[in-house]
Amino acid sequence: MNEFSENKLIEQTAVKIFGKLWSADNFVNAYSGETDAEFGRENPGEVVLMNYLKIALTKLNPSVSTEALNLAIDEIIKDRSAMSMVNANHEIWQLLKDGVKVETENEKGEQQTETVKVIDFENPEENHFILVSQLWITGELHKRRPDLIGFVNGLPLVLIELKASHKNLRNAYQQNIRDYKDTIPQLFWYNVFIIISNGIESKVGTLTGAYEHFNEWKKIKDEKEIGKISLETVIKGTCEPARFLDIVENFILFDDSRGERRKIIAHYFQR
Secondary structure, eight states: OOHHHHHHHHHHHHHHHHIIIIITTSEEEOTTSTTHHHHTOSSTTOOSOHHHHHHHHHHHOTTSOHHHHHHHHHHHHSOOTTSOHHHHHHHHHHHHHHOEEEEEEOTTSOEEEEEEOSOOSSOGGGSOEEEEESOOEEOSSOEEOOSEEEEETTEEEEEEEEOOTTSOHHHIIIIIIHHHHHHOGGGGGSOSEEEEEOSSOEEEEOTTOOGGGOBOOOOSSOTTSOOOOSHHHHHHHHHSHHHHHHHHHHSEEEEOTTSSOEEEEOOGGGO
16 A cells, blocks of 8 residues: 555545544545535635634624624734744633623623624534544645644644554654744644644644654543553543543643643543
C-alpha cells in the first residue's frame, strides 16, 4: 500500500469513529471547495462556518434580540491577527464558556446588556457537530488543507492531523501543526485541542504545546479502565459530545505563571 492510500485509510478510520459519535450524516469532504456556499464561507481565508454559527446561536438564544445575535457574531469572528495566537485563543475560549455580552437598546431606548450563549453545555445534543475533511484554508501567503477539523456550532474547535502508520508521529507535529500555526494562524484562534495520530500512536495537545507536551489519551470513561493507546480511544475519550464539552468547560487551563501564557488540557488521568 502506498503512503497516500495508507493516509486515506487512517482518515477513513477516524471518520467512521466520529460517525458513531457525531452521526455519519455530519461529515463533509470539502476538498473540491463546492461546500463553501453551504458553509457560508465567502472566501477560503474564513475558518468559521457562518451558516452553522448563525443557526446555532439563533437556536440557543430564542429570547435574545436579532441585534444582539448579530453583535455577538461580529465579536466571535472579528480579526484577531494583531493579538498573539494564545491570547486570541484565550479570548475565544472565554466566549465559549461565558457567552458573548453585548450592549443593545430595549424598546424604551434604554441601554441593556444581553448575553448570547455560544454553546449549550447542559444539553450537548442541542449543539451542532460536524466533521470536515480536506478543507482548503488560505493565509496571507500560503494555502493549506488540514486532514480533519471538528466544528461545533460552526467553530473549528478540534484539529486532527494524521500520518501513515510507518511515519514517526513527531512528523505530524513538526511538518504540519507547526506549519499550520505559521501559515493559517486564524484556525488556532478557535482551537480547543489538537489530535495527532498515525493510526497506532495517538496524542493530544494544545496550540502552545511542543511535541514533548502532547500526551497519550489511554482511557475513555474512567481511571479503572485498562489503558489502551489507539486512534479510537483518543477520539472517543475526547470528542464524544458530552465529554468534549466537559473538557471545554472544565479541563482547559491558561497558565501565566512562567511569564509566557500556556494553554493546558487535563490528562486523561486527571479527569
